[in-house]
Amino acid sequence: MKRSTALFLFLCVTLLGPARALQVTDDRGVSVTFAQSPQRIVSLLPSLTEGVCALEQCQRIVGVDRYSNYPASVRRLPVMGGGLDPNIEGIVALKPDVVLLAVSSRASQRLESLGIKVVALEPKSHADVRRVLSVLGVLLDVPEDVGATRLWRIIDSSVSAAAQSLSPKARNVRVYFEVSRGPYAAGESSFIGETLARLGVKNVVPASLGPFPRLNPEFVVRANPDVIMVGNRSMQALVAYPGWSSIKAVKEQRICVFGVDESDVVVRPGPRMAEAARLMAKCLEDKAR
Structure with a gap:
């Protein structure tokens, strides 16, 4: 090694210091230690992909699941299957420093047995x-004041602004939110239900039924909501269930069917929740009478 090169490396280590080790605890309760902040990331959950990018570290992602499609730049990345059917061989070939995935993913143990670090967040x-977002900020070594804390402050204040934008008539409505055919609904205890509550409207599906219960269509008939929202990512045809013609929202055509891109926004718990709140608020204002 030339003396000039050796001197340069010495100065880098002396002035900048060695890479900082870090540790995070994921949603399994597992602590994962890294010698330095991961530079090659595979993300197998859209909300985590969006979280990394919202923290302005999208360039570290080298592979994604089939549903990660935002921001547009991630659509050019290698697709590694999904949480239930991950392409293990493909993931290994990408040589990631870490794989981000859901707690419910089947990939964790297999990847860890192959020596790949996993952080499960859901x-x-x-x-x-x-x-x-805070855990991702630590993992990505992004300072809180310019990273997760600032990002959450923007999200939270924007949801509040969406609520404040509603007229009184739009707040005093009863809402049914369908997340997929079944019907599967977003209950009060879901993140969608939380957003509706912050907008000041009444969710007709109580928390006691769980976050995303499958309902008997008759339940919705009895609930008789003023507004129906449909965030059906699979975009199955909106066919009325038996008896739904008698529902107030159906009779008065107070139904908002979110398009594909909008559905991605409203049904993902992540950094675009403020945009989701604005979409719901617009629906409420448009349909309020």
């Missing part, structure tokens, strides 16, 4: 989104 509520 936001299911507004509080979870804030916490997950």
Whole structure:
């Protein structure tokens, strides 16, 4: 090694210091230690992909799951299957420093047995989104004041602004939100239900039924909501269920069917929750009478 090169490396280590080791605890309760902040990341959950990019570290992602499609830049990345059917061989070939995935993913143990570090994070509520962004900030070594804390402050204040934008008539409505055919609904205890509550409207599906219960269509008939929202990512045809013609929202055509891109926004618990709140608020204002 030339003396000039050796001197340069010495100065780099002396002035900048060695790479900082870090540790995070994921949603399995597992502590994962890294010699330095991961530079090659595979993300197998759209909300985590969006979280990394919202923290302005999108360039570190080298592979994604089939549903990660935002921001547009990630659509050019290698697709590694999904949480239930991950392409293990493909993931290994990408030589990631870490794989981000849901707690429910089947890939964790297999990847760890192959020596690949895994961080499992699964936001299911507004509080979870804030916490997950904070964990990602630590993992990515992004300072809180310019990273997760600042990002959450923007999200939270923007949701509040969406609520404040509603007229009184739009706040006093009863809402049914369908997330997929079944019907599967977003209950009060879901992150979607939390957003609706912050907008000041009444969710007709109580928390006691769980976050995303499958309902008997008759339940919705009895609930008789004023507004129906449909965030159906699979975009199955919107066919009325038996008896739904008698529902107030159906009779008065107070139904908002979110398009493909909008559905991605409203059904993902992540950094675009403020945009989701604005979409819901627009629906409420448009349909309020």
